[in-house]
Amino acid sequence: xxxxxxxxxxxSSEFSxxxxxxxxxxxxxxxxxxxxxxVTCKKQSCVASHEVEKYLSLENISLLSLCEEDHGxxxxxxxxxxxxxxxxxxxxxxxxxxxxxxxxxxxxxxIVYSASYRVPVxxxxxxxxxxxxxxxxxxxxxxxxxxxxxxxxxxxxxxTQEVILSYxxxxxxxGYACLPCI
Amino acid sequence: xxxxxxxxxxxGAIPLQIHLHELEVTTLPPPPPALILAPRMGYLPLLxxxxxxxxxxxxxxxxxxxxxxxxxxxxxxxxxxxxxxDLLCAEPERPWNLTVHFRGYPGNILIPCExxxxxxxxxxxxxxxxxxxxxxxxxxxxxxSQSDQLELWNSVMSGNLEAYLRVSSKLxxxxxxDEYTIKMNLSTKSGQGTGETDMAGxxxxxxxxxxxxxxxxxxxxxxxxxxxKIDNWDKISFINRPAEIHxxxxxxxxxxxxxxxxxxxxxxxxxxxxxxxxxLEDEDKMKIPSEDASSNRSAEEGVENLCERMESSCxxxxxxxxxxxIQGIEPKxxxxxxxxxxxxxxxxxxxxxxxxxxxxxxxxx
Numbered sequence: 001x002x003x004x005x006x007x008x009x010x011x012s013s014e015f016s017x018x019x020x021x022x023x024x025x026x027x028x029x030x031x032x033x034x035x036x037x038x039v040t041c042k043k044q045s046c047v048a049s050h051e052v053e054k055y056l057s058l059e060n061i062s063l064l065s066l067c068e069e070d071h072g073x074x075x076x077x078x079x080x081x082x083x084x085x086x087x088x089x090x091x092x093x094x095x096x097x098x099x100x101x102x103x104x105x106x107x108x109x110x111i112v113y114s115a116s117y118r119v120p121v122x123x124x125x126x127x128x129x130x131x132x133x134x135x136x137x138x139x140x141x142x143x144x145x146x147x148x149x150x151x152x153x154x155x156x157x158x159x160t161q162e163v164i165l166s167y168x169x170x171x172x173x174x175g176y177a178c179l180p181c182i
Numbered sequence: 183x184x185x186x187x188x189x190x191x192x193x194g195a196i197p198l199q200i201h202l203h204e205l206e207v208t209t210l211p212p213p214p215p216a217l218i219l220a221p222r223m224g225y226l227p228l229l230x231x232x233x234x235x236x237x238x239x240x241x242x243x244x245x246x247x248x249x250x251x252x253x254x255x256x257x258x259x260x261x262x263x264x265x266x267x268d269l270l271c272a273e274p275e276r277p278w279n280l281t282v283h284f285r286g287y288p289g290n291i292l293i294p295c296e297x298x299x300x301x302x303x304x305x306x307x308x309x310x311x312x313x314x315x316x317x318x319x320x321x322x323x324x325x326x327s328q329s330d331q332l333e334l335w336n337s338v339m340s341g342n343l344e345a346y347l348r349v350s351s352k353l354x355x356x357x358x359x360d361e362y363t364i365k366m367n368l369s370t371k372s373g374q375g376t377g378e379t380d381m382a383g384x385x386x387x388x389x390x391x392x393x394x395x396x397x398x399x400x401x402x403x404x405x406x407x408x409x410x411k412i413d414n415w416d417k418i419s420f421i422n423r424p425a426e427i428h429x430x431x432x433x434x435x436x437x438x439x440x441x442x443x444x445x446x447x448x449x450x451x452x453x454x455x456x457x458x459x460x461x462l463e464d465e466d467k468m469k470i471p472s473e474d475a476s477s478n479r480s481a482e483e484g485v486e487n488l489c490e491r492m493e494s495s496c497x498x499x500x501x502x503x504x505x506x507x508i509q510g511i512e513p514k515x516x517x518x519x520x521x522x523x524x525x526x527x528x529x530x531x532x533x534x535x536x537x538x539x540x541x542x543x544x545x546x547x
Contacts, residue, residue, distance in 0.1 A: 115423040172293045
């Protein structure tokens with residue numbers, strides 16, 4: 001692939017290869033984090049032979065509150081630990097907002113190949129511990145400060161409401177997605 | 183040519199008979215069902231402005247969230263009404279009996295709907311996606327002025343084709359050109375001049391936005407009324423893959439070719455249908471039947487014809503097409519795909535195709 005002339009589009013088989021690579025790299029650089037996994041469409045009538053029907057999934061990731069330090073690049077994804085880490089994480093994850101109640105937010109992420117946009121699309125949704133969903137404003141507070149800034153300026157913006165994932169052979173997704181805005 | 187077909191489509195409507203769910207009726211006697219003509223291209227939640235006042239006196243106190251259901255299946259609100267009808271009523275039911283609920287929104291089956299705004303948002307997102315597929319970017323949709331966006335949406339809601347065309351032409355989403363359409367234009371009678379402006383200078387072949395609804399069955403059926411019922415959304419596969427048009431010199435790219443590209447594993451063994459002279463004449467292909475009995479009969483005959491031919495010619499295939507339905511009609515598969523795209527697409531520029539496939543039992547797909 002000629003990187004210089006590449007328009008950023010991927011074929012579904014390229015996505016598959018990249019996805020496997022991503023899983024391996026994630027395990028390598030984030031060994032303490034839960035791994036991503038491939039999920040295949042389980043519907044009775046599903047056309048499972050197409051690679052587009054597989055997607056990457058990382059679910060039930062809990063984010064805990066951090067201490068008062070407000071550096072944009074700090075991040076913490078884990079089970080029980082609550083600590084301030086100054087080290088740069090290779091993968092940009094959410095910062096935790098100072099919270100006196102120490103709320104736990106649970107995140108689900110799916111990375112799905114979109115045949116329409118020819119790119120992987122990130123779908124995400126968040127819940128409180130009681131199962132109540134978070135709205136986008138609340139999710140934004142979980143983002144690192146630099147990401148939030150990028151969010152405002154970038155051409156890759158969030159869709160600010162529920163997105164329909166059923167058109168990708170998965171049952172309807174009640175959450176958000178980052179879709180190309182070009 | 184396009185104008186005529188588009189007019190038919192935009193005027194197309196499904197007669198609905200809407201019953202208030204019995205558990206939500208607080209009056210005696212219960213209110214009679216509401217009779218509504220729902221635009222094919224519209225969406226069910228948009229009907230609530232008519233339905234709510236009709237039933238409001240019978241409702242228990244509380245907050246209303248409208249949702250619809252057909253034979254126990256909650257209906258996905260972002261699917262156009264006509265598509266829901268084509269998909270869920272193998273044998274078209276007229277009027278279509280639906281149940282409306284104002285309480286107990288099934289959040290585990292349906293994503294939330296906040297009335298008109300949700301539907302509008304979903305529509306605009308689909309339009310963006312269609313623009314991206316056709317042009318490689320969604321610029322034209324994203325740069326639409328607020329007033330244009332509003333006018334576009336209002337034209338869809340009110341079924342105003344003229345207003346729709348006025349705004350949507352700015353989006354430059356083009357039409358698909360091919361020899362067939364050109365030939366038809368040359369051979370049709372005069373007095374047809376005005377509708378051709380969208381043809382001139384717009385050559386956009388390549389990727390076509392398609393939403394494919396695949397319903398696979400294990401048993402055979404001859405009559406549509408014997409078709410197994412869809413009682414669960416898991417029985418439908420939603421395929422969202424653009425169709426790719428590949429033009430070859432001297433050959434017409436047909437609907438069959440397009441479907442083959444979208445579902446290769448189902449089509450590789452199937453012969454092209456329609457070698458013998460069909461019952462429907464060529465001219466019938468061009469007319470869009472309105473929702474009346476006569477066209478219904480001929481469509482059914484077409485399907486039976488199709489099924490018989492399929493069974494006689496397929497011996498070793500694992501799957502056979504029982505039904506392909508677009509905008510309520512069952513086009514012959516050798517119809518030029520460009521005609522289908524130019525004439526049968528929805529206002530958000532997606533072509534919605536319902537397809538029923540019989541898969542031999544025991545096949546893992």
